[in-house]
Amino acid sequence: MALTLDARRETLRLxxxxxxxxxxFEETEVVVxxxxxxxxxxxxxxxxVYYLHDDAETMMADIEAARSRIEAGIDRTALQALMPAGGxxxxxxxxxxxLEAKQKGMPVWQLxxxxxxxPVVTTFTLGADSPEKMAAGASAYADARAIKxxxxxxxxxDIAxxxxxxAARPDVWLGVDANQGFTLGELGDLAAALDACRVLLLEQPLARGREADLDGFASPMPVAADESALTSADVPGLAGRFTVNNIKLDKCGGLTEALKIANASREAGLQVMVGNMVGTSLAMAPAFVLAQLCDFVDLDGPTFLAQDREPSVTYSHGTIWAGGDVWGGPDPA
Incomplete structure (x- = not known):
């Protein structure tokens, strides 16, 4: 079935x-x-994905290169071979x-x-700042049940x-995201200090490419791969080094590959997390479908924006909910 494709860049202000x-980050560009x-x-x-130089210009170029094949009619399986992983x-x-949900009158979760x-509990993220300001930020997340x-x-x-x-929030689940910031020599001291603060997840402590440094490292809390795990091809190299795989649709190239990664991760004995790059509710809603299969959920992207789309996902009592009116539901009757 022939299709018409429209692709446009949008700037989101934080x-x-x-x-x-x-x-x-003060703003980010997305492609719709x-x-x-x-x-x-x-x-x-x-x-x-900023650290892969996958920006709006690259995303648009990838889409334009595939335009004729897409508009001739394509399914999701063929798309995986046609376009590279990415935004x-x-x-x-x-x-x-x-589109398929609209055509078949079925929500995406059923498809x-x-x-x-x-609704699932999501983390709410604190950007790096002084300890005092971050403590105040944690207190301001009054409804949060999980903070990253x-x-x-x-x-x-970082320990401070x-x-x-x-100290400000003794009640919440707490995780940290190192974004590749540490070396193996620092990791023991970091993990011990985090454990004393009852931190329950350490995400991407070492640089991508240094995964083998984790061989034999006994962490007191689960260690999640983010930058080290882009697509399903990376899953075999995670077991024994990481205990959690953080799946992001922008890294892997969509919900189709994300579902494949979740299954592969389970088969490899890994727990599964869904995360996000900063984006609107239109980006969170597909990830929310994947979240139904996940042990950890980090889908707070729209909370950083000056303005979200309407209709939007709902945050309530530390949870996220995305209805079919946001994305992935049948056309209204």
Missing amino acids: AAPFRISGHV VTLSDGTHRGRGEGGG GRNAVDCALWD AGVPEPR VKLTGELDL RVQAIR
């Missing part, structure tokens, strides 16, 4: 600067894809899922064979940050 290891069969329309949003394929893949969605802390690779300062946050 409500405040957001700092992680090595980067400060709309696919139409003349009767129904499906949409998808891709945010790309461009993510946008097209999610638009295909949404994907996942359990009927329910961005570290910068400054060992003593986590200690301040734990």
Whole structure:
């Protein structure tokens, strides 16, 4: 079935600067894809992956290179071979899922064979700042049941940050994201300090490419792969080094590959996490489908934006909910 493809860039303003290891973000560009069969329309949003130089220009170029094949009519399986993993394929893949839901009058979760969605607890992320400001930020997340802390690779300062946050919020589940900021020599001291603060997840402590350094490292808490795990091809190299695989649709190129990664990770004995790049509710909703299969959920991207899309996902009592009106539901009757 022939399709019409529309792809456009959008700039999303952040409500405040957001700092992680090595980067400060004040805005981000996304690509929104709309696919139409003349009767129904499906949409998808891709945010790309900054550390892979997968930006809006690259995403648009990937989409334009595949335009003729997509508009001639393509399914999600063929798309995996046609386009490289990344934000461009993510946008097209999610638009295909949404379009099929409209065509068949079935929600995406049924098409994907996942359990009927329910609200799930999500982490709310604290960008790196002074310990005092991060503690205040943790207190401001009054409804949060889970908080993720961005570290910068400054060992003593990072430990002070986590200690301040734990003192401010003794009640919450706490995880940290190192964003590749540490070396193996620092990891023992970091993990011990985190354990004393009852941190329950350590995400990507070492640089991508240094995965073998984790051989034999006994962590007191689960260690999640993020930058070290892009697609299903990376899963075999994770077992024995990581205990959790953080799946992001922008990294792997869409919900189709994300579901494949989740299954492969389970088979490899890994727990599964879903994360996000900063994006609107249109990007969170497909990941919310995957979240129904996950042990850890980090889908707070829209909370950093000056303005989200409507309709939007709902955050309530520390959970996220994405209805079919946001994405992936049948056309309204």
